[in-house]
Amino acid sequence: MDVKDIIKEENLAYKKTKVLTDNEMHYCPGCTHGVVHKAIAEVIEEKDIQEKTIGISPVGCSVLAYNYIDIDWQEAAHGRAPALATAVSRLMPEKYVFTYQGDGDLASIGSAEILHACNRGENIMVIFINNGIYGMTGGQMAPTTLPGMPTSTSPYGRDVKLAGNPLKMTEIVAQLPGTTFVARHSAETAGAVRKLKKAIRKAFDNIDEKKGTSFIEVVSTCSSGWKLQPDASNKWMKENMFPFYELGVLKDE
Amino acid sequence: MVVLQAESEVAAANMLYGGAACGKKVMTSSSSPGVSLKMEAISYIAGAELPALVVNVVRGGPGLGTIQPAQSDYFQATKGGGHGDYHSIVLAPNSVQEMADFVELGFDLAFKYKNPSMILSDGMIGQMMEKVELKDFKPRLTEQEIIEKYGDWATTGKTADRERNVTTSLELQSELQEQFNIKLQKKYRELEANEVRFETAFVDDAEYLFVAYGSSSRICMKAVEIAREKGIKVGLLRPITLYPFPKKELNQLADQVKGMLSVEMSAGQMVEDVMLSVESKVPVEHFGRFGGIIPSPDEIVKALEEKIIKG
Amino acid sequence: MKEEIIIAGFGGQGVLSMGKILAYSGIMQDQEVSWMPSYGPEMRGGTANVTVILSDNRISSPILNTYDTAIILNQQSLDKFESTVKPGGVLLYDPNGITTPPSRKDINIYKIEGAEEAAKMGNPKTFNMIILGAFLKIKPIVKNENVEKGLEKSLPVRYHKLIPLNLEAIKKGQEVVQEIQTV
Numbered sequence: 001m002d003v004k005d006i007i008k009e010e011n012l013a014y015k016k017t018k019v020l021t022d023n024e025m026h027y028c029p030g031c032t033h034g035v036v037h038k039a040i041a042e043v044i045e046e047k048d049i050q051e052k053t054i055g056i057s058p059v060g061c062s063v064l065a066y067n068y069i070d071i072d073w074q075e076a077a078h079g080r081a082p083a084l085a086t087a088v089s090r091l092m093p094e095k096y097v098f099t100y101q102g103d104g105d106l107a108s109i110g111s112a113e114i115l116h117a118c119n120r121g122e123n124i125m126v127i128f129i130n131n132g133i134y135g136m137t138g139g140q141m142a143p144t145t146l147p148g149m150p151t152s153t154s155p156y157g158r159d160v161k162l163a164g165n166p167l168k169m170t171e172i173v174a175q176l177p178g179t180t181f182v183a184r185h186s187a188e189t190a191g192a193v194r195k196l197k198k199a200i201r202k203a204f205d206n207i208d209e210k211k212g213t214s215f216i217e218v219v220s221t222c223s224s225g226w227k228l229q230p231d232a233s234n235k236w237m238k239e240n241m242f243p244f245y246e247l248g249v250l251k252d253e
Numbered sequence: 254m255v256v257l258q259a260e261s262e263v264a265a266a267n268m269l270y271g272g273a274a275c276g277k278k279v280m281t282s283s284s285s286p287g288v289s290l291k292m293e294a295i296s297y298i299a300g301a302e303l304p305a306l307v308v309n310v311v312r313g314g315p316g317l318g319t320i321q322p323a324q325s326d327y328f329q330a331t332k333g334g335g336h337g338d339y340h341s342i343v344l345a346p347n348s349v350q351e352m353a354d355f356v357e358l359g360f361d362l363a364f365k366y367k368n369p370s371m372i373l374s375d376g377m378i379g380q381m382m383e384k385v386e387l388k389d390f391k392p393r394l395t396e397q398e399i400i401e402k403y404g405d406w407a408t409t410g411k412t413a414d415r416e417r418n419v420t421t422s423l424e425l426q427s428e429l430q431e432q433f434n435i436k437l438q439k440k441y442r443e444l445e446a447n448e449v450r451f452e453t454a455f456v457d458d459a460e461y462l463f464v465a466y467g468s469s470s471r472i473c474m475k476a477v478e479i480a481r482e483k484g485i486k487v488g489l490l491r492p493i494t495l496y497p498f499p500k501k502e503l504n505q506l507a508d509q510v511k512g513m514l515s516v517e518m519s520a521g522q523m524v525e526d527v528m529l530s531v532e533s534k535v536p537v538e539h540f541g542r543f544g545g546i547i548p549s550p551d552e553i554v555k556a557l558e559e560k561i562i563k564g
Numbered sequence: 565m566k567e568e569i570i571i572a573g574f575g576g577q578g579v580l581s582m583g584k585i586l587a588y589s590g591i592m593q594d595q596e597v598s599w600m601p602s603y604g605p606e607m608r609g610g611t612a613n614v615t616v617i618l619s620d621n622r623i624s625s626p627i628l629n630t631y632d633t634a635i636i637l638n639q640q641s642l643d644k645f646e647s648t649v650k651p652g653g654v655l656l657y658d659p660n661g662i663t664t665p666p667s668r669k670d671i672n673i674y675k676i677e678g679a680e681e682a683a684k685m686g687n688p689k690t691f692n693m694i695i696l697g698a699f700l701k702i703k704p705i706v707k708n709e710n711v712e713k714g715l716e717k718s719l720p721v722r723y724h725k726l727i728p729l730n731l732e733a734i735k736k737g738q739e740v741v742q743e744i745q746t747v
Contacts, residue, residue, distance in 0.1 A: 051410045056271070066419045072408035074274045075421035076267065077297050083264040084271030088408070090255045091277050095410055113267070116260035381626050382584065382599035384591055475625035551629045 017045045023067045030223040030230025032187040033062050036127065039187070039197040040098070041069050047204055053096040054088050056081040058110075060102040061136045062129065079110020082117035085124045096207050098125035104134040107143040107169045114173070121178025121212035125203035128169065131220040132241060139225030143167045146244055151225070166244070170217040174250040180211040182251040186219045186242070188234045202252075211253070219245050262287040266294030266307070273303035274420035276399045276407030278360055282308035284376070285326050286317065288334075295369050296335030299437075300422025304363035304403075306356065307341070308372045310379040313545040321545025322376030324467060327522035330373045331496040338434055340441055342370040342448065343495040345466040349383040357388070362448060364403050366440055373495060375518065377468040377547060441497075450493035451502055455481065459488030461561055462506055464527050465516040466492050468547070473516050475550035480557060487557060495523070500530040507531035512561035516553055517541045536561060565595070565620050567705050568628055572613035572645055573637025578692030581718070582635075583614035586696065589706040589714030590618040600626040611640055618705055635699055637678075639663055652747060656699055673744040674702055681736055690733035697737020708734070 019041035027033045044053050050071055057065040059078040066073035076084045081099035089097040106114050106128050114126065133151055134140040141151040141158055144166050148157040158166075174182040181203060185196040196218060203214030219241050221233035228236055255272075259265035265281045269291075272279035283291060288309040298305050309330060313323035328334075330343045342362050344355045352374060359370035394402065396409055411417040424430040452470075455477055456462065465473040470491040480487045490506060492499050507513070512535050515524035524539035531537055540556035542548040569586070573579045580601050590597040600615045615631075617623050634645045636657040642664070649655050651670045659665070660679040676698035682691040700706065706714070711734060715727050 051412050054275075054408050054410060063423060066417070066421065070411065070417055072411045072417050073419045073421075074271060074408055075301075075419065075423055076270070077293055080264070080267035080270075080294070083259070083267035084274070086257070086264075087268040087271035087279070088275055090257065091272050091275050092409065112260060113264050116264065377600070377626070380601055382587060382597075383623075383626075384597055472625040472627055475628070478624065547627050549627060549629045550625055 017042045019045045019050055019070050021068055021070045025068055026064060027061065028224045030221060030233055031061070032218065032220045033065075033129065034068075035187045035193055036129065036196070036218055036220075037062075037065060037068050039193055039200055040100075040127070043197060043200045043204055044069070044071065044096075046201070049096050049204070052094065053098070054092075056084045056088070056097070056099040058099070058101040058105040060105050060134075062100055062102065063136070065100055079105050079108070080113055081105070082110065082113040082122070082124075082126065086117055086120070086122050089122055089124050093123070093210075096125075096204055097123075098127060098203075100127045101129070102135070103128070103130040103132065103142045103144040103169075104137075107167045111143075111167075111169075114169070115176070117178075118173040118213045118215060119176045119178045121180070123207055123210050124213060125200070125207065126213065126215045127200075128215065128217040129220050130169075130217050130245065131222040131225070132166070133222045133225040135222040135225045139222070139227075144169075144245075146240055149240070168245070170215065170245075170250060173213075173215050179213045179215055179251060180206055180253050181214040181216075181249075183215075183249045184217040184219060184245060184247050186237070186247060188221070188237065199249075217245070219247065262290035263293060266291035267297075269305050269307070270294045270298050270301070270303065273298055273305040274301065274408050276396065276403075276409065278304075278306075278393070280306040280308065280356070280360075282310065284310045284312045284320075284379075285314050285323075286312075288326065289329070292329070292335035295341060295371075296333070296337050296339060297422050298369045299333075299335070299339035299341065300337060301420045302367040302437075303369075303420065304360070304367055305369050306359045306363055306372070307369060308374065311373065311375040313543060319545035320376070322379070322468065322518060322547060323543055323545060324375055324469060324518040325520070325522065325543060326373065327495065327517065327519060330371055331498070331526070339437060340368075340444075340496050342366065342368055342444065342497075343373050344370065344450075345373050345493060345495050346378060347467050347470045347491065349378060349381065350385050352378060353385055353387060366444060367403070367406075368440065368444075373467065375468050376545075445497040445500075448494060449497045449499050449501070451499040452491045452493060453502075454489045454491075455486075456488035456490065456506065456509075458486055459506075459509065460511050461485065461487040461557060462510045462513045463487060463489045463516055463553070463557070464492070464503065464513055464523070465489065466495060466523065469516045469518055472548060472550055473553060476516075476553035476557070479550055480554045483554070485554070485557070485562070492523075498526050498530065500526075503527060503530035504532060504534070507534035510535060512536040512538070512564075514553075514557050514561050515539045516548065516556075518547065519543055536564065538564065565618070565705065567618045567633065567703065568631050569616045569618075569633045569635065569699075570613060570628075570631045570645055570648065571616065571635040571637075572611070572641030575610045575612040577612070577637050578689070579612045579637065580614050582692040582696050583616045584718045585693075585711070585714050586616050586699075586706070587618070587714075588718045589711045592710040592713040592717070593706060595619060595706075596621065596623050598623045598626040611638075613641065613645075633699065633703060635695060636666075637695070642666060654702055656695070656702060656741070658695065669745075670747055672702075672746045674698065675742045675744050676737060677740065678737070681740055682733070685733060685736065687729065690729060690736075693730045693733035694737035694740075697734035697739075698741035699737075700734065701738040701741050
């Protein structure tokens with residue numbers, strides 16, 4: 001049997017959503033950015049809101065997210081995505097606006113913008129990718145780097161006396177009255193991705209109902225920055241990240 | 254209209270960036286230290302080629318400086334201010350009437366050139382009161398009208414009939430980034446050719462020239478009156494656009510006058526552009542009071558006599 | 565017509581609002597006007613002055629060296645501005661708190677007991693309108709009816725009930741201003 005005999009409509013078991021472009025992703029092997037992009041794109045297709053969704057991409061590895069999800073995008077300066085999203089959502093309240101930010105972007109340089117956007121209860125979704133490291137710039141210590149975790153700027157491990165403690169942004173924003181849905185997920189298994197997708201769906205539904213800010217952290221790996229193989233990264237994440245950044249729904253109002 | 258008090262100037266200017274990318278008319282205003290914080294987003298807006306209006310009511314600096322009027326943000330406003338090779342279109346009103354009128358002009362130019370516009374005012378115009386006639390409100394353009402007039406670049410949601418719109422200033426390939434810079438420079442040359450605005454007074458028989466913008470130009474007008482009563486034939490050129498700068502006109506006037514005095518409430522910023530414009534044809538000097546001090550007309554006449562006429 | 569005026573005193577004396585009412589009154593009779601304040605950062609008690617220009621033609625500088633009229637409400641302001649009155653110009657002052665009265669011989673000098681008259685009227689806040697009345701007696705550059713319109717325009721609506729009292733104070737100032745010397 002030739003391969004062409006297999007590629008037939010009736011044999012189709014899986015199809016990429018049309019909201020994802022055909023561009024080849026630049027992410028490293030084992031990175032979950034692509035999986036999270038896909039989850040967002042699938043929800044956009046399922047809700048049939050491609051024409052009404054505007055994404056705000058960050059600075060970091062996902063700076064080029066606009067090459068992969070086929071919607072209108074704005075590319076923000078480091079950390080400022082929530083400020084842009086505020087303007088877009090307020091000027092076009094009927095649109096679905098989301099930011100996609102990493103931990104360096106959201107928890108460090110953009111800590112003011114995210115706190116105030118969440119506190120104002122901007123009617124947006126925030127996707128917060130937390131891999132405890134500045135991935136794109138060379139694996140430097142992030143505000144979310146675990147105590148003792150080695151990075152290129154903390155080669156002997158994060159010394160909290162010197163560098164301070166990791167910030168649990170998700171716990172912080174859960175306390176703000178402007179947030180309506182706050183959850184921490186991961187995307188390393190099919191089951192985890194299914195749960196994540198459900199959360200994204202809920203966040204978009206919350207925008208329909210004008211309920212305020214939905215904030216979803218995705219605990220992730222960075223094989224390149226962590227200097228581990230993808231499978232070892234996932235293992236390290238489960239053993240070290242999950243106990244500190246506990247998965248689950250923190251707030252659902 | 255949506256009005257929002259942002260948590261910081263950084264956020265305010267980035268909200269401006271987001272709003273501009275939606276094709277909306279967006280503006281923000283602050284005074285010098287706040288405008289420094291806005292420079293990040295202004296650079297992004299210039300890099301993403303978006304229309305927006307920023308108002309700077311200048312106070313004395315550097316640092317926290319003083320809350321009194323100054324014109325010491327000229328360099329920041331006209332030479333870019335943020336990072337990268339870019340210019341904002343800079344309008345310098347010299348009356349409360351122009352403060353109002355330049356909002357419309359600033360938006361028109363910003364949309365025409367897809368470039369940030371700045372109204373560079375100062376604490377003197379910011380605090381004074383004058384008669385103002387407000388023009389009738391014009392109806393806001395619809396999304397469709399904006400597309401027809403200025404192009405289909407706004408991020409209003411990707412419809413089936415077009416490619417996705419992406420607002421970005423990122424280009425990782427240097428060759429392409431260079432091409433983009435060349436495109437920006439072409440736009441600036443076009444601005445310099447078509448959008449220079451200035452005003453002159455008493456230049457027909459002038460032997461000397463004051464060059465002053467904004468509040469200083471008002472005080473210089475009085476200085477012209479006083480000097481002419483003393484028999485000194487002095488005129489005034491007042492740049493209305495500080496970028497693009499009236500280079501050609503100053504160069505031509507340099508063939509006529511014996512010297513020019515750049516009068517600014519700064520330690521000497523615009524004077525550099527005046528010097529570049531006149532290409533050393535005649536002496537150019539600077540006179541300024543700064544740190545929040547407004548020069549008096551008499552002081553200006555005295556400076557003309559000492560620095561240009563006797564000098 | 566062009567009248568260049570400096571009004572100077574302490575913050576809280578109503579210097580700036582008096583200038584504002586005068587400027588609005590000018591607008592009501594189609595004059596060009598400018599109102600340029602100068603004051604320290606403190607809202608009360610510091611020195612405050614305002615340059616007001618009313619003119620039939622476009623106004624050049626709102627900042628001036630010399631004035632047609634100086635309205636002086638404390639000693640510091642007298643020390644600072646007496647010399648800036650144009651020869652033949654007007655200096656109007658309230659003697660309350662003045663220890664060294666004006667001495668120039670080439671200007672017209674008038675006195676107004678503003679603080680005292682305001683106390684007599686039972687409302688110290690009428691002080692600045694008494695002063696304004698005195699000025700308008702010396703230089704009737706705006707008509708009383710336009711001052712009334714100027715008051716309506718410059719006072720918030722919640723204070724409009726005070727307009728009759730203000731007009732009364734202006735009238736009082738016009739009555740009690742005293743001529744010291746004319747040239």
